[in-house]
Amino acid sequence: MDQADTDGDGRGNRCDQCPVLRILGEDSQEVQLLRGYRDDVLRQTPEGREIIKLYYALGPAIVTAMEEDEVFEAELRELLEEVLVLINQ
Numbered sequence: 001m002d003q004a005d006t007d008g009d010g011r012g013n014r015c016d017q018c019p020v021l022r023i024l025g026e027d028s029q030e031v032q033l034l035r036g037y038r039d040d041v042l043r044q045t046p047e048g049r050e051i052i053k054l055y056y057a058l059g060p061a062i063v064t065a066m067e068e069d070e071v072f073e074a075e076l077r078e079l080l081e082e083v084l085v086l087i088n089q
Helices: 019-024 029-040 046-068 070-088
Strands: none
Touching: 019 029, 019 046, 019 070, 029 070, 046 070
């Protein structure tokens, strides 16, 4: 998927399929923290790179589920907040 903005929401098409960006917003400090963790920690190991691949592969399905199920979205938001607490320690 390219970075065109075919739906006019101000986010590129690829960003529309990113659950974290949908929850936190593209310019949030939390997103910057997660990107740093992805680049500085996860990309350094084969297992971490597999986690990254899975995230991007499953992102569109997760976004669809979020759009269809508010409870799932709320649970995902809570999980994301817990992950951010762990990273900040």
